Amino acid sequence: MQALLKVENLKKYFPAGKTNFFGKHQQLLKAVDDVSFTINKGEIFGLVGESGCGKSTTGRCILRVNDPTSGSVQFAGREVTEFSPKELQELRREMQMVFQNPYSSLNPRMTIRQTLEEVLAVHGIATGQKATERIAELLELVGLPADAMDRHPHEFSGGQLQRIGIARALSVEPSFIFADEPVSALDVSVQAQILNLMAKLRDELGLTMLFVAHDLSVVEHISDRVGVMYLGQIVEMGDVEQLFNDTRHPYTQALMAAIPVADPKRKKTEILLEGDIPSPIDPPAGCRFASRCQKCFSRCTEESPVLKEVTPGHFVACHLYDQ
Structure with a gap:
């Protein structure tokens, strides 16, 4: 191998x-x-x-x-x-990282959309409508509905937050x-x-x-x-x-x-x-x-x-x- x-x-x-x-x-x-x-x-x-x-x-x-x-x-x-x-x-x-604590690894003031949009923008992957479409794909990939992107971290359970953390890591492929x-x-x-x-x-x-x-x-x-x-x-x-x-x-x-x-x-x-x-x-x-x-x-x-x-x-x- x-x-x-x-x-x-x-x-x-x-x-x-x-x-x-x-x-x-x-x-x-x-x-x-x-x-x-x-x-x-x-x-x-x-x-x-x-x-x-x-x-x-x-x-x-x-x-x-x-x-x-x-x-x-x-x-x-x-x-x-x-x-x-x-x-x-x-x-x-x-090379990406999935953190231990899903509660502290996300900014509580930002929606999931804002969190993932920031990653996509920093790496020059997508902005605007393309970023929204990419975020919807990522959330569905980790088993969350697309409309979850407009919620804040406190509205999710620990397991759901960790799925979001995995989606963030996968966002840059x-x-x-x-x-x-x-x-x-x-x-x-x-x-x-x-x-x-x-x-x-x-x-x-x-x-x-x-x-x-x-x-x-x-x-x-x-x-x-x-x-x-x-x-x-x-x-x-x-x-x-x-x-x-x-x-x-x-x-x-x-x-x-x-x-x-x-x-x-x-x-x-x-x-x-x-x-x-x-x-x-x-x-x-x-x-x-x-x-x-x-x-x-x-x-x-x-x-x-x-x-x-x-x-x-x-x-x-x-x-x-x-x-």
């Missing part, structure tokens, strides 16, 4: 703590630390992990919402990290969408509707997606491949079936054990993670999961594991699989 997006050794460090005499911060928070993966054209790549692991920051660096500290981001063969402001403006038509936890603020029944909509749009429009979530069941439902992040690094990555049926990394195994099962008679093996998450300002020298891992041995605290292919297409960063 053809790779549309290649991320190599991506790092994003934020200044933290007090400044020294010269006004420079003495500490750095390592939000994303040496992350690499590829997303093939037409694929949905799920990125999962607990809050604060660096999932959203990774996506924002790919879109250059945040400038990476170092590393490479190649989109359709072009190095995104070297783009000028003008080139970034053109890139926005190819992108080929890549970064969905930043798009269903975490919605009710469970509405989550399924939005997930099914995004999968349908992927098939109909040939979209490629980076889908960020902290809910493994959501990621399993929509993703083709999955990467699991912990404290700024990917610890396991593979096809969705590989990851869920042949889980290798102890952290991923703990996440799997936490998924609730709708069967009171079925017993699950609990994996309790004890201890605190290490600080991203001063991460440990060895494996970052070592302090909470039940399978930890001496090498884990001394040497950082490298993401290696243990079976075809299945990568794990764990010393247990170095043989």
Whole structure:
């Protein structure tokens, strides 16, 4: 398959703590630390992990919402990290974002028509009657009536607002969408509707997606491949079936054990993670999961594991699989 997006050794460090005499911060928070993966054209790549692991920051660096500290981001063969402001403006038509909170991502003072007209005008796509026709098409595409364009955000439910957010992302006809936890603020029944909509749009429009979530069941439902992040690094990555049926990394195994099962008679093996998450300002020298891992041995605290292919297409960063 053809790779549309290649991320190599991506790092994003934020200044933290007090400044020294010269006004420079003495500490750095390592939000994303040496992350690499590829997303093939037409694929949905799920990125999962607990809050604060660096999932959203990774996506924002790919879109250059945040400038990476170092590393490479190649989109359709072009190095995104070297783009000028003008080139970034053109890139926005190819790469779009669906935000986590549908309530705060829309201007409450503007109607849906005004919101989408602004996008179409900024990118020189359509104005006037053509813009109205395009907005009607977009709303129908995401399952809303055309007359919804003259309402304000407060007149919609959360699920409807997220559909509008998706319509806004689709308005410039992108080929890549970064969905930043798009269903975490919605009710469970509405989550399924939005997930099914995004999968349908992927098939109909040939979209490629980076889908960020902290809910493994959501990621399993929509993703083709999955990467699991912990404290700024990917610890396991593979096809969705590989990851869920042949889980290798102890952290991923703990996440799997936490998924609730709708069967009171079925017993699950609990994996309790004890201890605190290490600080991203001063991460440990060895494996970052070592302090909470039940399978930890001496090498884990001394040497950082490298993401290696243990079976075809299945990568794990764990010393247990170095043989």
